[in-house]
Amino acid sequence: MISHLLAHLPHTWSRAALCLGAVAALALPTPAQARPMVLVFHQVGTAGGASLGISPEALRHRVETLRRLGYRFVTSSEAARAPAGERVAVIQFDDGFESVYRLAFPVLRELGVPGTTYVIWSRLNRPGSLSAAQVAELRAAGWEVGTHSHSHAALADLSPGGLRRELAPGEEAGPQTAQCVAYPLNRHDARVRREAARQGLNCGVAGGPPPLTRADPMALPAPAITPWDDTLLPLRTRWGVDARTPLLAAGLLLPALDGLGTAHPLAAPPRTWNAAHYELLGNGLITAAWRGERDTRLAWREGRWSVNLAARRGVGPGQAAYTGLGAALNLAPVTLAAGLDSGGPLVGGALALGGYGEVWARASRVGGEWFWAWGGTLIPVDYVQLSAAQDRAGTQLGLRAALPWQSGEGRPLRVGGGYRWGEGAGPYAELEYRVGSYSVAAEVSRGRRFGVRLTAVW
Incomplete structure (x- = not known):
C-alpha cells in the first residue's frame, strides 16, 4: 500500500x-532516551573538548549538575543492569592514565561518587599510566576497573584470533576479572560483542548517541563530549543531544x-x-x-x-x-x-x-x-x-x-x-x-x- x-x-x-x-x-530522540548518561574522559588536568580531557574543577561541576538533575552515580556494570528509565550516570575514564588516580580519584571520593576506569593492560605500570597498586586501591574504594583491550587495537578490524587475544583476561588484570569493556576508538561490531561475551564480559561501552529503545548492555551509548558541555549537559540528559x-x-x-x-x-x-x-x-x-x-x-x-x-x-x-x-x-x-x-x-x-x-x-x-x-x-x-x-x-x-x-x-x-x-x-x-x-x-x-x-x- x-x-x-x-x-x-x-x-x-x-x-x-x-x-x-x-x-x-x-x-530527534525523546526525553526517555537520555539514560543512562555516560560521561567519558581520558586524561585529567588537560584541555577539555575533543581531547577528552577534563580539569578537576570541571569534573566536580559536571557531577554537581547531574545530581541536581536527579541522577544517581553508578559504575558501568551497574548501569548495564539498571532498570529502564532510571536516571543513572557513569563517570568513565579510558586508557588508564595515572592522572585519573592523582586528580580525579580525590574529587570523586570527596563527592561520594564511584568511577569506572578502563585500562589498556599492556600499558599497566608504565610511566604516565596506572600501576597495579593504584588499580587495587581504586577497586577497594568502590571503583570498577574494566578492560580497554590488551593493546588498544581497533577491534572491528581484527580476525577472530586477534579478538580473542585482545579481549581475553590476562594476568595483568589481577585476581578480579573485569566485567565490562570499553571498545577502543568506539569501533565494534556483532563479532566483537559476541567475543566479549565469550570472554566473560557482561557489558560494553560503545560511544555514540542514545538508542531509541533500551540500550544494549554490550554496547552502552556514551555521547561524545564537547567544549560546551557545561551548557549542553542539561540538553543532553533530556533529549540525548550528542556531538554527532x-x-x-x-x-x-x-x-x-x-x-x-x-x-x-x-x-x-x-x-x-x-x-x-x-x-x-x-x-x-x-x-x-x-x-x-x-x-x-x-x-x-x-x-x-x-x-x-x-x-x-x-x-x-x-x-x-x-x-x-x-x-x-x-x-x-x-x-x-x-x-x-x-x-x-x-x-x-x-x-x-x-x-x-x-x-x-x-x-x-x-x-x-x-x-x-x-x-x-x-x-x-x-x-x-x-x-x-x-x-x-x-x-x-x-x-x-x-x-x-x-x-x-x-x-x-x-x-x-x-x-x-x-x-x-x-x-x-x-x-x-x-x-x-x-x-x-x-x-x-x-x-x-x-x-x-x-x-x-x-
Whole structure:
C-alpha cells in the first residue's frame, strides 16, 4: 500500500519522504532516551573538548549538575543492569592514565561518587599510566576497573584470533576479572560483542548517541563530549543531544533536500549497499561520499534490529537519483531485510561467516525492473579486509590494509585499491586516515577521477 502511494508521488517527494521519516526517527530522540548518561574522559588536568580531557574543577561541576538533575552515580556494570528509565550516570575514564588516580580519584571520593576506569593492560605500570597498586586501591574504594583491550587495537578490524587475544583476561588484570569493556576508538561490531561475551564480559561501552529503545548492555551509548558541555549537559540528559546529532541531521536532510522540486530519473541502487547490514555494524554509522555523484549511507542498530538508508544523487548525465530504506532483523547467523526504495519494495539478506565477515544479497524494483546485487566482506587476518560486490551494471573487487604505524591507536592509516568492471570500469586506489571514530578517505580512479568519503561510526 505504502509503496503504491509512493509510486504515484513525484520521485523527488518520495525521496524526501523516506529521508525525512528517517530524520524524525533517528535524529530527534525523546526525553526517555537520555539514560543512562555516560560521561567519558581520558586524561585529567588537560584541555577539555575533543581531547577528552577534563580539569578537576570541571569534573566536580559536571557531577554537581547531574545530581541536581536527579541522577544517581553508578559504575558501568551497574548501569548495564539498571532498570529502564532510571536516571543513572557513569563517570568513565579510558586508557588508564595515572592522572585519573592523582586528580580525579580525590574529587570523586570527596563527592561520594564511584568511577569506572578502563585500562589498556599492556600499558599497566608504565610511566604516565596506572600501576597495579593504584588499580587495587581504586577497586577497594568502590571503583570498577574494566578492560580497554590488551593493546588498544581497533577491534572491528581484527580476525577472530586477534579478538580473542585482545579481549581475553590476562594476568595483568589481577585476581578480579573485569566485567565490562570499553571498545577502543568506539569501533565494534556483532563479532566483537559476541567475543566479549565469550570472554566473560557482561557489558560494553560503545560511544555514540542514545538508542531509541533500551540500550544494549554490550554496547552502552556514551555521547561524545564537547567544549560546551557545561551548557549542553542539561540538553543532553533530556533529549540525548550528542556531538554527532548535527551529522545525523545533515546526513539525512541533505539527500532529502538535494534536488527537491526538480524531476530526476531513477538511478540504480548503490552497488555496494547492504540493506541487511548488521554483522559488521556497531551501534550506527553515517558516511557521505563525493565521486562524480553524491552517495550517503546511514545505519542505526537497535538490539537485533537495524535500519539502513542509502541515497544516490547526481548520477550520470541525467542527474539520476535513488533512495532506499530497509529494516533488518538479525537471526544469527542470518539477517533478513525488507523495505522501500524509490521504485517500490526492497528485500535483502546477509549471512555471517563465523566471525570472518559476511556475504549479502539485495533485490529491488526500479523503473519496473528488478535490480539485484550481492557482495561480501572478509577479514582473513588482522587489519586486512577483502571486499566484493556485483550488480547488473558491473563488478567490484577491493583490498584494504592498515599500515603497521601507531598500533596503539588502532593503526589509523589505511591503504587500499581494486578494480571495477562495467559501470566505472578501471582500477582505483584509496587512502584513509582515522581519528578515533571518524575517518576521511580519498580515492583516485581511472581517468584521474577523484573522490572523497567522510565517515563517523559509534
